[in-house]
Amino acid sequence: MPHQSTMDFSQLRVAYQGVPGAYSQLAAEKAYPNCEAVPCEQFETVFEAVEKRLVDRAVLPIENSLGGSIHRNYDLLLRHRLHIVGEVNVRIRHCLLANHGVKLEDLKRVLSHPQALAQCENRLAKLGLIREAADDTAGSAEYIANHQLKDVGALASATAAKIYGLHVLAEDVQDSPYNITRFMMLARKPIVPMSGRPFKTSIVFTLNEGPGELFKALAVLSLRQINLTKIESRPNRDVKNGSLKCFNYFFYLDFEASMADEAAQNAVKNLEEFASSLRVLGSYPSDVSMT
Incomplete structure (x- = not known):
């Protein structure tokens, strides 16, 4: 696979949330240099633009080093069937x-x-x-x-x-100089995972209620020496038997491994044995830059 900076993205339409000049536009242009960045009013509009083939890709914020996770986009990842194909870190300078x-x-x-x-x-x-x-x-x-x-x-x-x-x-009126937003790059189809370069994999799963279930889920990674970089829980809003089921969660995990690696494959297979549901959101190259 060629390096991002050597590839021609001039024919690519990339959706982002906001108006021209938004940090999301800067992220889209860093992820796909020379692309046509397409502004969208809402986060959901961005997902829909990719699904309806109005654009080729999307770039959306998922977490900030000061403000934490952008929960709306975690929820939309579950509602839509797009795939994470990359990530890009942008230093936010207000x-x-x-x-x-x-x-x-x-x-x-x-x-x-x-x-x-x-x-x-x-x-x-x-x-x-x-x-x-x-x-x-x-x-x-x-x-x-x-x-x-x-x-x-x-x-x-x-x-x-x-x-x-x-x-x-x-310039630089933010209270902390370490102000980084991590953006995810989305597409209709996943990329083919590779070995031999830094990769990250994102999954989402649910667990049956019971003591130690989350501990068991995390152990499938630690036992294989796979580094967990992010864990996020979001309420499961599925309605069952006519009532809202409370205190049941979707768990989102990011870990440093490619699904091309046997250890990652075995970890996910192991988790599937006792998770009540599991979906791989993407296996993609890590962005090791912080600018």
């Missing part, structure tokens, strides 16, 4: 943007996505700015530009500032 001529002391409020506001909470508090939540970061930049607001700023990327003709009042 800028405080305003219209030209507006100074820092003129600002009273700042708009952005709730996660972005939380990631910059201390800095914004020191500036005495009132935080207001919006649907996304780049959308906030677009809003203050379109309405020519003079006392409102936006938290967004430097790319968004260029697109919407805004001035960067301050």
Whole structure:
């Protein structure tokens, strides 16, 4: 398989959630250089665009190093039948943007996505700015530009500032320099897993109730020296016998192994023996970069 950077993605349409200038667009263009990045309004719209063949791929956030998991996308992974074919890490560098001529002391409020506001909470508090939540970061930049607001700023990327003709009042306003979002790359068909390079596999499963069941599930990896990198639980909303079954969960696992490896194959086969359901979401190359 050729390295990503040497491949031609110019004919590829890649969906992302948000408007131009969103961090998800930056992730799509990092994952598939020179692709046609296609904005979508909602996360679910992105999944549907791939399923309906309106686009070839999708790139969606799955977790942030400060804010944690994006639970909505875990739920959508289960509802739809797309496959994870890769991952891409993007360093999130928030800028405080305003219209030209507006100074820092003129600002009273700042708009952005709730996660972005939380990631910059201390800095914004020191500036005495009132935080207001919006649907996304780049959308906030677009809003203050379109309405020519003079006392409102936006938290967004430097790319968004260029697109919407805004001035960067301050760079890197996040409270921690270690602010990484991991994005998953989705397609209608899985890729063929390989050996000999860093791979990651994502699975989701359910377990019967009983003591030690989750311990047994995790042991199928540890006994084979397979490193678990992520575990996430989400409520099982299946309705059975006319009532909502509570405190029953789907478990999502990421582990460092390729399904081309015998150890990973045996681990999944072992888990299938006692899991009440199991699905491999994808086996794909790891992104070892942090920028």
